[in-house]
Amino acid sequence: MKNIDLDSIIPENDVEKEIIYDLKNGINKEVITRCPPEPSGYWHIAHVKAWTIDFETAKKFGGKTYLRMDDTNPTKEDGEYAESYLEDLRWLGYTPDKLIYASEEYFEDIYKIAEQMILDGKAYVCFLSAEEVSKTRGTLTQPGIESPYRNRPIEENLRLFRDMRAGKFEDGKATLRAKIDMAHPNMNMRDPVMYRVMRATHYRLGDKWCIYPMYDFAHPLEDALEGVTYSLCSMEFHEHRPLYEWFIENGWKKPYPPKQREFSRLTIENVLIGKRYLKQFVNDGIVSGWDDPRFPTLVGVRRRGYTAKALKDFVKSVGWGNVLEVTVPYSALEYYVRSDLNNIATRAMVVLDPLKVVITNYEKDGEEIEIENNPNDPNAGSHKAKFGKVIYIEKEDFALNPPPKYNRLVEGGVVRLKGAYIIKCNKVIYDKNGEIDHLECEYLPDTKSGNDTSGIKCKGTIHFVSEDNFFKITVREFKNLIKREVTNPAKALAEGAKVEDILEPDSLIEKTAYAENFLKSAKVEDKFQFIRKGYYCMDKDSTPDNYVFNSTISLKDGFKK
RNA sequence: UGGGGUGUCGCCAAGUGGUAAGGCACAAGAUUUUGAUUCUUGCAUUCGUAGGUUCAAAUCCUGCCACCCCAGCCA
Numbered sequence: 001m002k003n004i005d006l007d008s009i010i011p012e013n014d015v016e017k018e019i020i021y022d023l024k025n026g027i028n029k030e031v032i033t034r035c036p037p038e039p040s041g042y043w044h045i046a047h048v049k050a051w052t053i054d055f056e057t058a059k060k061f062g063g064k065t066y067l068r069m070d071d072t073n074p075t076k077e078d079g080e081y082a083e084s085y086l087e088d089l090r091w092l093g094y095t096p097d098k099l100i101y102a103s104e105e106y107f108e109d110i111y112k113i114a115e116q117m118i119l120d121g122k123a124y125v126c127f128l129s130a131e132e133v134s135k136t137r138g139t140l141t142q143p144g145i146e147s148p149y150r151n152r153p154i155e156e157n158l159r160l161f162r163d164m165r166a167g168k169f170e171d172g173k174a175t176l177r178a179k180i181d182m183a184h185p186n187m188n189m190r191d192p193v194m195y196r197v198m199r200a201t202h203y204r205l206g207d208k209w210c211i212y213p214m215y216d217f218a219h220p221l222e223d224a225l226e227g228v229t230y231s232l233c234s235m236e237f238h239e240h241r242p243l244y245e246w247f248i249e250n251g252w253k254k255p256y257p258p259k260q261r262e263f264s265r266l267t268i269e270n271v272l273i274g275k276r277y278l279k280q281f282v283n284d285g286i287v288s289g290w291d292d293p294r295f296p297t298l299v300g301v302r303r304r305g306y307t308a309k310a311l312k313d314f315v316k317s318v319g320w321g322n323v324l325e326v327t328v329p330y331s332a333l334e335y336y337v338r339s340d341l342n343n344i345a346t347r348a349m350v351v352l353d354p355l356k357v358v359i360t361n362y363e364k365d366g367e368e369i370e371i372e373n374n375p376n377d378p379n380a381g382s383h384k385a386k387f388g389k390v391i392y393i394e395k396e397d398f399a400l401n402p403p404p405k406y407n408r409l410v411e412g413g414v415v416r417l418k419g420a421y422i423i424k425c426n427k428v429i430y431d432k433n434g435e436i437d438h439l440e441c442e443y444l445p446d447t448k449s450g451n452d453t454s455g456i457k458c459k460g461t462i463h464f465v466s467e468d469n470f471f472k473i474t475v476r477e478f479k480n481l482i483k484r485e486v487t488n489p490a491k492a493l494a495e496g497a498k499v500e501d502i503l504e505p506d507s508l509i510e511k512t513a514y515a516e517n518f519l520k521s522a523k524v525e526d527k528f529q530f531i532r533k534g535y536y537c538m539d540k541d542s543t544p545d546n547y548v549f550n551s552t553i554s555l556k557d558g559f560k561k
Numbered sequence: 562u563g564g565g566g567u568g569u570c571g572c573c574a575a576g577u578g579g580u581a582a583g584g585c586a587c588a589a590g591a592u593u594u595u596g597a598u599u600c601u602u603g604c605a606u607u608c609g610u611a612g613g614u615u616c617a618a619a620u621c622c623u624g625c626c627a628c629c630c631c632a633g634c635c636a
Binding site for chain 2: 012040070072075076129130133134137138140141142143144172174175177185186187190193195196197198212214215216233235236238240241269317318319321322323324325328329334335336338339342343376405407408417419420422449450452458460461462463529531532533555557558559
């Protein structure tokens with residue numbers, strides 16, 4: 001443990017207060033946390049809260065964080081998922097001090113502890129079926145009934161447990177149960193199952209074991225075995241804490257036992273999380289894969305252009321919490337995404353919906369102009385763009401019948417072209433169908449950006465690309481996958497809503513846009529602000545002939561019509 | 562109706578006997594060659610509720626109300 005001045009630490013929640021107390025009073029010597037994903041799906045944004053709490057809490061106290069794959073159920077787990085966690089973690093910028101596969105590292109030790117507990121008369125082999133166990137557990141208001149196998153002699157239990165391991169029982173025929181109290185008001189304490197017989201091929205161990213420990217038994221002992229001092233988990237495990245402590249007390253029996261402490265689970269309005277549903281969306285082809293940019297998975301939001309910093313700042317802003325689940329509006333997350341991108345995204349001019357403009361009084365071949373890469377970052381430099389006789393502006397930046405306080409271009413009016421000149425619109429040219437074909441404008445020569453001597457004031461500045469300085473790109477605009485009004489999609493589905501009832505119909509719109517040539521230097525995952533429009537991120541689908549950009553998030557729009 | 566938890570602004574959230582921080586959202590204004598950013602201002606006479614103790618209560622006591630979690634050989 002690094003030297004940390006405990007008095008200089010400002011605790012931000014009750015657990016940090018407790019840690020300071022523990023450290024000062026020798027109840028614990030250091031802070032070791034563990035991050036225990038079960039490799040049974042892809043991580044999503046709400047999981048970042050757990051990562052962040054595990055790693056940041058340890059960091060704050062100069063401690064360590066171990067990554068432990070909690071792979072005790074071979075029927076649900078897969079190496080693909082384990083790999084993806086590792087990559088997500090790297091991306092987030094957290095480096096575990098140890099990487100452990102619980103299955104490989106601890107199964108043998110845990111098995112031995114189980115045998116010792118049998119010897120101590122704390123566990124017994126039970127032949128009740130799952131259904132019978134359920135029936136005899138009692139109810140919330142009534143005590144359970146003790147298993148007929150509960151008081152079998154110790155030696156026989158040991159022999160039977162060894163038989164379980166040796167594969168002498170069929171799946172589901174025998175369990176090892178903790179001998180606690182069938183009348184306990186906490187249901188978790190009514191002789192919980194410690195081991196079950198389960199013949200399934202483990203993704204790391206193959207068929208080495210045919211019995212697997214339950215989470216409630218394995219987790220506390222894994223924590224203890226590797227020296228974890230604070231085992232931080234979400235609030236639904238609060239009820240399991242007495243059991244966690246019971247297994248530590250009866251299975252571990254050594255100093256500095258780990259402490260389980262809980263935080264609130266995070267959910268975000270309008271976002272569908274829940275492995276089951278996400279899996280279904282992938283399998284049904286509703287999204288292109290786990291990394292679809294509309295998906296709340298980490299690989300998805302990463303591809304969308306969200307940053308690790310934004311995610312971490314967001315979850316930190318929500319706090320530790322003390323209820324089961326805290327729900328925050330999506331805008332709370334968006335704030336941090338915009339905030340980070342505003343600082344790091346390179347500005348570029350891209351016209352998403354082009355309208356041709358001819359500068360009738362411009363006779364030169366064109367000229368260079370300069371665009372700041374990031375006005376909020378003096379070190380970001382600038383890049384060159386061009387102004388010329390034919391340019392394209394955004395259709396919505398010209399209005400025949402402008403709403404009040406419209407600052408952009410109107411017939412007979414002026415606007416500033418970002419980084420170039422002020423232009424005046426003289427004439428609207430229509431095509432055969434009566435649609436606007438293009439605009440005829442004049443530029444005001446003494447208004448060039450940086451050298452404006454005209455004294456002309458114009459309220460609006462719009463972006464543009466010139467004809468000899470643009471290339472076509474593909475832009476993917478996203479809407480939220482789930483309809484706006486469905487704030488709790490998982491609940492809606494659980495209550496019987498159909499997927500199509502909650503799905504936003506046009507959540508992906510692909511279009512062609514005109515981008516300044518500067519964007520040709522972009523690389524996959526590079527983040528840009530398309531000036532006045534929003535933040536975009538280059539997608540991995542890009543090819544040299546077709547650059548693809550994902551819309552990360554729009555800029556805030558303060559214009560009120 | 563057993564046990565465990567929680568109730569402070571629309572949403573998060575500090576506060577633990579001395580007179581309600583902060584963030585998001587929202588609103589108004591200023592600056593701006595991005596209607597962005599930035600800045601400034603506003604936004605709970607009141608802390609689920611009813612009583613009580615006290616000079617003083619969101620904080621202590623009592624009753625009540627509401628919501629959430631637990632009966633997997635899931636984690």
